[in-house]
Amino acid sequence: MIRHLHPTDSPRILQFRASAGLGDTCTLANALRGGPRRFPTAKYATIALSPRAWQNCWVESQNGKINGVLRAGPRSGKQAWEISELYLRNSKSSLILDLLEQIAVQAGGAGAYRIFIRIPVGSNASDFAQKAGFSTIYRETIYQTTSTHSAATKLGISEDFFTLRPRYQADDGNLFRMHNVVTPMAIRIKTGQTSEDWAAGMERLGPKSSEWILDLPTGEIGALIQTSTTKTQHMFNVNWATNAGGQLGAIVAAALKETDDVSAVTAVPDYKPSLAHLLANIGFKKQANYEVMVKPLTQPISEIQQVLAAVS
Numbered sequence: 648m649i650r651h652l653h654p655t656d657s658p659r660i661l662q663f664r665a666s667a668g669l670g671d672t673c674t675l676a677n678a679l680r681g682g683p684r685r686f687p688t689a690k691y692a693t694i695a696l697s698p699r700a701w702q703n704c705w706v707e708s709q710n711g712k713i714n715g716v717l718r719a720g721p722r723s724g725k726q727a728w729e730i731s732e733l734y735l736r737n738s739k740s741s742l743i744l745d746l747l748e749q750i751a752v753q754a755g756g757a758g759a760y761r762i763f764i765r766i767p768v769g770s771n772a773s774d775f776a777q778k779a780g781f782s783t784i785y786r787e788t789i790y791q792t793t794s795t796h797s798a799a800t801k802l803g804i805s806e807d808f809f810t811l812r813p814r815y816q817a818d819d820g821n822l823f824r825m826h827n828v829v830t831p832m833a834i835r836i837k838t839g840q841t842s843e844d845w846a847a848g849m850e851r852l853g854p855k856s857s858e859w860i861l862d863l864p865t866g867e868i869g870a871l872i873q874t875s876t877t878k879t880q881h882m883f884n885v886n887w888a889t890n891a892g893g894q895l896g897a898i899v900a901a902a903l904k905e906t907d908d909v910s911a912v913t914a915v916p917d918y919k920p921s922l923a924h925l926l927a928n929i930g931f932k933k934q935a936n937y938e939v940m941v942k943p944l945t946q947p948i949s950e951i952q953q954v955l956a957a958v959s
Contacts, residue, residue, distance in 0.1 A: 649705055649706070649707050649746065649749045651704065651706075652691070652701040654701070657696070660692055660695065663712075664686045666736050667734050668734075668737050670683030670733060671743065671766065672731070673765055675852065676851075677731075677732075679914060682789075682935055705746065713736075717734075717750055718731050723848065723850070725847065727763065727847040727848035730750060730764040733746065743779075744778055747781070761839070764941075766937065766938050776942075783939070784837050784940060786917045786937065789933070789937070790912065791931060792911050795908055795911040798929045798930050801929040801930060802896050804896055811859040813858065813860070824867075830918075834918070852883075853875050857875070859871070859873075865890075869888050869890070870891055874902060876906055878907075881910065882911075883903070883911065883912075884902075884913055899922075899929075
């Protein structure tokens with residue numbers, strides 16, 4: 648039986664961890680932090696006691712024993728959901744299909760038009776996701792360097808090459824236009840073809856991340872830079888316009904700006920080979936590969952307009 652996680656599940660969570668393997672999926676931020684890990688017992692015990700949190704968490708339970716845990720919810724807006732964590736009891740991989748199908752029903756009922764999932768390349772979870780109606784949008788590679796200062800030095804570009812400003816909500820229209828120009832059509836079709844759908848499905852590096860805009864003299868947006876820094880790691884993500892491609896080195900330098908000399912990590916989609924080549928040249932190494940997948944959801948019945956037709 649698949650149901651919400653309940654406060655009374657705390658003892659079952661302790662039992663589940665002992666027989667659960669690594670997670671089968673993760674968000675962008677967790678992929679940059681090292682990918683799926685062992686089941687975090689204390690975290691889910693806290694979730695079980697929080698009415699707001701356990702509503703975004705489902706379990707598969709049989710005979711009083713938890714066999715699977717799935718956590719999901721809106722990505723950046725209610726029109727797009729994301730499966731953030733999926734843990735299964737060892738030898739229970741067949742439950743992936745049931746959990747993915749059930750969460751799609753939940754997401755569609757909440758008004759979502761699509762649901763995303765990120766799976767390590769080579770995981771059998773990908774096969775079950777395909778059976779549940781998910782398809783791969785693109786593959787991505789995680790690149791990491793041990794020293795932000797060393798990478799920035801190899802770029803040989805002044806930190807003050809250009810000026811960035813914070814991102815505002817009013818930028819969404821121009822960012823969507825940039826997205827349409829630089830993103831292959833096959834990917835755009837799957838990730839949202841309106842500004843609202845694109846914004847709802849956009850990934851961020853966490854609640855404390857910063858977002859910066861490079862403005863071009865033409866009035867267009869030249870790049871979006873996302874950053875998030877801890878004491879031991881600097882995460883960043885960059886997207887740039889076609890006519891700003893000649894400044895890619897400076898854009899990456901800006902993404903590494905004003906950080907301590909810590910490890911730096913980013914994700915590169917397979918349709919951005921120029922970024923992968925640049926990172927490799929300044930000392931970044933490949934760490935992991937993921938499949939980013941999506942499932943389109945049926946439009947909620949409440950939003951379907953009734954049409955009356957005359958019958959002769």
